[in-house]
Amino acid sequence: MQAEIITIGDELLIGQTIDTNSAWIGERLSLAGIKVVQVRSIPDDPDRIQQALRDLMPATRLVLITGGLGPTNDDITRNTLCTYFGDELVLNQEVLDQLSLFFEKRGRPMNEHNRAQAMVPSRCKVLPNALGTAPGMWFEEDGKVVVSMPGVPYEMKAIMTDHVLPRLSGRSNGYHILHKHIHTFGIPESELMVKIADWEAQLPAPMKLAYLPSPGMVKLRITVESTGDRALLLAGVEEAVKELQGLIPEYIVGYDDDNLEHGIGRMLLDAGQTLAVAESCTGGFLAHRITSVSVSSAYLKGGVVAYANEIKATLLGVKESTLEEHGAVSGEVVKEMVEGTLQATGADWAIATSGVAGPAGGSEEKPVGTVWIAVGNKEQIVVSHHLFGNDRMANIQRSTNTALKMLRKELLKLFVD
Amino acid sequence: MQAEIITIGDELLIGQTIDTNSAWIGERLSLAGIKVVQVRSIPDDPDRIQQALRDLMPATRLVLITGGLGPTNDDITRNTLCTYFGDELVLNQEVLDQLSLFFEKRGRPMNEHNRAQAMVPSRCKVLPNALGTAPGMWFEEDGKVVVSMPGVPYEMKAIMTDHVLPRLSGRSNGYHILHKHIHTFGIPESELMVKIADWEAQLPAPMKLAYLPSPGMVKLRITVESTGDRALLLAGVEEAVKELQGLIPEYIVGYDDDNLEHGIGRMLLDAGQTLAVAESCTGGFLAHRITSVSVSSAYLKGGVVAYANEIKATLLGVKESTLEEHGAVSGEVVKEMVEGTLQATGADWAIATSGVAGPAGGSEEKPVGTVWIAVGNKEQIVVSHHLFGNDRMANIQRSTNTALKMLRKELLKLFVD
Numbered sequence: 001m002q003a004e005i006i007t008i009g010d011e012l013l014i015g016q017t018i019d020t021n022s023a024w025i026g027e028r029l030s031l032a033g034i035k036v037v038q039v040r041s042i043p044d045d046p047d048r049i050q051q052a053l054r055d056l057m058p059a060t061r062l063v064l065i066t067g068g069l070g071p072t073n074d075d076i077t078r079n080t081l082c083t084y085f086g087d088e089l090v091l092n093q094e095v096l097d098q099l100s101l102f103f104e105k106r107g108r109p110m111n112e113h114n115r116a117q118a119m120v121p122s123r124c125k126v127l128p129n130a131l132g133t134a135p136g137m138w139f140e141e142d143g144k145v146v147v148s149m150p151g152v153p154y155e156m157k158a159i160m161t162d163h164v165l166p167r168l169s170g171r172s173n174g175y176h177i178l179h180k181h182i183h184t185f186g187i188p189e190s191e192l193m194v195k196i197a198d199w200e201a202q203l204p205a206p207m208k209l210a211y212l213p214s215p216g217m218v219k220l221r222i223t224v225e226s227t228g229d230r231a232l233l234l235a236g237v238e239e240a241v242k243e244l245q246g247l248i249p250e251y252i253v254g255y256d257d258d259n260l261e262h263g264i265g266r267m268l269l270d271a272g273q274t275l276a277v278a279e280s281c282t283g284g285f286l287a288h289r290i291t292s293v294s295v296s297s298a299y300l301k302g303g304v305v306a307y308a309n310e311i312k313a314t315l316l317g318v319k320e321s322t323l324e325e326h327g328a329v330s331g332e333v334v335k336e337m338v339e340g341t342l343q344a345t346g347a348d349w350a351i352a353t354s355g356v357a358g359p360a361g362g363s364e365e366k367p368v369g370t371v372w373i374a375v376g377n378k379e380q381i382v383v384s385h386h387l388f389g390n391d392r393m394a395n396i397q398r399s400t401n402t403a404l405k406m407l408r409k410e411l412l413k414l415f416v417d
Numbered sequence: 418m419q420a421e422i423i424t425i426g427d428e429l430l431i432g433q434t435i436d437t438n439s440a441w442i443g444e445r446l447s448l449a450g451i452k453v454v455q456v457r458s459i460p461d462d463p464d465r466i467q468q469a470l471r472d473l474m475p476a477t478r479l480v481l482i483t484g485g486l487g488p489t490n491d492d493i494t495r496n497t498l499c500t501y502f503g504d505e506l507v508l509n510q511e512v513l514d515q516l517s518l519f520f521e522k523r524g525r526p527m528n529e530h531n532r533a534q535a536m537v538p539s540r541c542k543v544l545p546n547a548l549g550t551a552p553g554m555w556f557e558e559d560g561k562v563v564v565s566m567p568g569v570p571y572e573m574k575a576i577m578t579d580h581v582l583p584r585l586s587g588r589s590n591g592y593h594i595l596h597k598h599i600h601t602f603g604i605p606e607s608e609l610m611v612k613i614a615d616w617e618a619q620l621p622a623p624m625k626l627a628y629l630p631s632p633g634m635v636k637l638r639i640t641v642e643s644t645g646d647r648a649l650l651l652a653g654v655e656e657a658v659k660e661l662q663g664l665i666p667e668y669i670v671g672y673d674d675d676n677l678e679h680g681i682g683r684m685l686l687d688a689g690q691t692l693a694v695a696e697s698c699t700g701g702f703l704a705h706r707i708t709s710v711s712v713s714s715a716y717l718k719g720g721v722v723a724y725a726n727e728i729k730a731t732l733l734g735v736k737e738s739t740l741e742e743h744g745a746v747s748g749e750v751v752k753e754m755v756e757g758t759l760q761a762t763g764a765d766w767a768i769a770t771s772g773v774a775g776p777a778g779g780s781e782e783k784p785v786g787t788v789w790i791a792v793g794n795k796e797q798i799v800v801s802h803h804l805f806g807n808d809r810m811a812n813i814q815r816s817t818n819t820a821l822k823m824l825r826k827e828l829l830k831l832f833v834d
Contacts (some may be wrong), residue, residue, distance in 0.1 A: 011638065027431060041455070042454075048455070108608075219433070284703065285702065294775070300725075
């Protein structure tokens with residue numbers, strides 16, 4: 001089965017909000033064997049919404065819509081869908097009861113605008129919203145399904161998980177969509193392409209390969225879309241991945257959700273070792289990436305964001321003389337930051353970053369994008385120097401990726417005889 | 418002028434990549450008086466690309482396309498556009514020279530796939546890509562413009578900024594699109610709506626109001642789309658905002674890009690005071706938000722990510738007895754974390770967070786979502802207790818927003834007699 005997604009909201013078209021809903025929905029549908037063939041973002045405009053539905057409906061069996069269901073005047077999706085389906089709004093007692101409970105639990109009074117959210121098209125199936133006030137709606141006519149959900153991501157996700165995906169299960173007719181992601185680091189896209197050209201050319205027919213470059217990394221994705229035995233298809237993909245692993249072992253840093261921070265976490269857990277970080281230019285982002293893994297409290301002792309030089313000195317024991325002689329952005333300082341972090345936290349491993357993230361603060365000797373990173377333990381500290389670009393956020397991200405990659409390389413040695 | 422955006426890439430439809438390009442482009446076009454009326458995300462599929470162009474071209478004068486221009490086999494946008502326009506690929510010497518320079522600078526050999534990127538449709542205007550290997554392309558026929566750019570965000574942004582926006586300037590025919598964003602905090606959408614209903618009803622005709630809820634916050638957006646004197650339109654918006662400010666002063670925390678972290682930064686700079694943070698449950702995200710402001714090094718001393726209890730004790734001087742008696746997630750501990758941070762960093766202000774971000778670690782007494790936050794200086798420390806939800810990333814975000822809001826409230830007192 002194929003599906004289309006419509007995300008509604010002026011904020012999506014003027015850059016106020018980045019649409020994260022369609023990516024999440026696309027991933028979940030893909031896992032359910034349903035292929036998303038297009039995403040459209042359109043304004044809060046009844047004509048545009050109706051036009052989009054008229055465009056899509058002849059060829060599409062499933063349309064998922066997010067946005068425009070709130071209680072305020074700019075939320076017009078519900079009325080527009082009601083008009084589109086020639087239906088009328090009726091009071092749904094079940095929704096009204098849920099709304100009353102929602103407000104009671106929060107100790108807030110319910111006003112007329114909230115109460116109006118219990119008015120829904122008579123022929124739709126209501127999908128309860130446990131986390132908010134706007135219910136989802138499921139319209140089904142002539143074997144075609146249109147689902148309308150709120151645009152607030154966590155409300156949409158709960159409605160998808162609790163109601164939409166269960167109702168869609170079994171509708172894929174044995175069609176499978178499998179994705180395998182291979183994360184590579186340290187080789188440009190076009191060189192990677194040459195290195196794995198023969199392997200790519202010999203991939204069996206249902207497998208497609210895609211390249212996804214990002215600062216410092218290229219993700220490869222193998223996709224299989226096919227009916228047939230799911231286990232057999234999966235085995236074929238794993239076979240191809242094994243061959244690739246043999247071809248470029250030095251560049252592969254992880255698979256699927258197993259990104260750098262997950263991989264590092266697993267290795268630290270396996271080794272029973274701990275980590276701490278000392279950040280200057282990454283300003284907390286490195287710790288944030290590590291703590292985005294839910295079990296990270298088992299191996300992350302903590303860290304220091306050492307923005308001011310005096311913090312580098314007082315909390316991490318970086319010597320004043322080193323700061324004066326080499327400057328805060330230097331190999332010597334990141335090395336001492338690692339030593340000080342190991343000392344201060346008792347962690348087995350430490351990472352330190354110091355650089356000029358920009359846009360200001362650059363000099364001829366140390367232009368914006370200059371970054372020093374050190375990673376090590378009590379035995380050994382590895383120091384590296386980089387010259388990234390001019391964009392502050394990209395520099396923070398690249399420094400973080402590179403630091404995690406360096407730690408990964410060191411941790412790998414624990415698992416090699 | 419109206420525009421449509423097409424983003425190309427299988428990865429956008431299966432949830433591997435979130436499309437951030439269209440939001441950025443939408444914002445820039447909006448500033449240039451060009452209104453984006455639709456964004457479509459479609460797969461790397463020649464038929465779908467041609468179909469999208471055939472759908473759009475009759476009614477649209479400007480189409481901006483991103484993605485599918487790389488050197489690998491899955492990049493098919495350039496060939497597809499060439500076919501669509503009935504054009505042929507020719508070697509562009511200027512692009513080849515730029516490519517040679519690009520590889521020379523990086524000390525990397527250029528291979529045949531890179532060289533092939535200098536083959537471009539004969540009738541397009543080439544838009545040089547200073548940061549990558551795939552040039553942008555500008556097609557113009559019968560007063561209609563189609564622009565193709567790479568999907569890598571920083572390459573696209575550079576081509577937009579250096580080439581596309583300058584070429585589009587002056588094409589808006591005196592049409593202005595103005596947005597004013599008002600950030601509110603601490604009042605639900607439906608209550609806010611009631612509070613400002615009269616003000617909203619009396620907004621002059623060209624002004625439209627939108628509500629954008631997110632965890633703990635509602636952004637209001639006033640939009641004006643009109644020809645006429647830009648300064649006069651702006652003055653009208655500012656007048657309306659001033660009235661709103663008089664109506665709900667306690668809920669407004671900032672305007673436009675002046676989000677919480679910018680606002681706090683400006684106040685700290687104005688007051689000549691400094692800040693440090695101590696994070697447990699926010700795990701570095703609070704420091705990251707603060708350091709995302711480029712001048713933050715002028716007022717942020719640094720911070721400590723105190724994940725393990727021993728770090729709270731050794732680096733921040735939280736007493737063992739306090740940790741034992743009240744637990745790490747407690748008002749007493751965040752208060753001592755603030756005191757310890759002020760002491761350790763010499764900062765004028767400190768923020769501390771401690772909570773159960775989830776999904777594991779909850780107990781009956783302190784369920785997932787329990788968060789304590791403290792903010793203060795040497796004179797006074799304010800402590801607050803919260804019960805957020807079950808989602809780890811949402812808890813980290815809400816804790817961070819709430820902590821910044823608490824600091825903002827304290828800093829505001831510096832500027833009141």
